[in-house]
Amino acid sequence: MTQNNLTKSEKLDIALRDSFPASDPIPLNSNPKRKEEQMSYELKKSDNLAGSDDLKPVAETLSQVLADTFTLYLKTLNYHWNVEGARFVGIHNLTDEQYHNMFEAIDTLAERIRALGYYSPGSYEEFSKMTTIHEASTGTVSAGDMLQNLENDHMTLVAKLKESIPVVEKHDDSTTADLLSERRDFHEQAAWMLRSLGK
Numbered sequence: 001m002t003q004n005n006l007t008k009s010e011k012l013d014i015a016l017r018d019s020f021p022a023s024d025p026i027p028l029n030s031n032p033k034r035k036e037e038q039m040s041y042e043l044k045k046s047d048n049l050a051g052s053d054d055l056k057p058v059a060e061t062l063s064q065v066l067a068d069t070f071t072l073y074l075k076t077l078n079y080h081w082n083v084e085g086a087r088f089v090g091i092h093n094l095t096d097e098q099y100h101n102m103f104e105a106i107d108t109l110a111e112r113i114r115a116l117g118y119y120s121p122g123s124y125e126e127f128s129k130m131t132t133i134h135e136a137s138t139g140t141v142s143a144g145d146m147l148q149n150l151e152n153d154h155m156t157l158v159a160k161l162k163e164s165i166p167v168v169e170k171h172d173d174s175t176t177a178d179l180l181s182e183r184r185d186f187h188e189q190a191a192w193m194l195r196s197l198g199k
């Protein structure tokens, strides 16, 4: 359709659109990654494995936990490297222990997705589509805020894992349920340690 075939009102709409291009919507709350924006990542079934469609919700849950764990692993490293001030030693050492735990967990979670017959997400782009954890900005966070942010993030994961475990159990996947219970225990303990260090 050429411009000449358009009505006056359509021409006005185009002129307005070109003059005022749409800006990003203003987030409704302080967390711009709202629930409806997540999981735009589509899990792919592996050809060479008997990926059961019944277990797709389990593999999706694992992928979300993987994305959150990877993002929190990176954020924990960021704080481990960049913490400053009187609490340096305590935070540097506690984050050291915690990122090592999460480094091992991301491998275990990804390999469980593979065992279920799906490909595991494994790029920053894919993880950023799924995660609800906010990345840290380098050099702008006080030691106290680091402790608070990490505690909140671990509790976010605890809540997500508590929701996920009954879903996985409903699909009779006790191996994944055990793995997720282990992850819930770790994140609960991590949050407690961060909270205690922050007092």
Ligand SMILES: [Fe+2]
Pocket: 080, 096
């Ligand atoms: Fe280190």
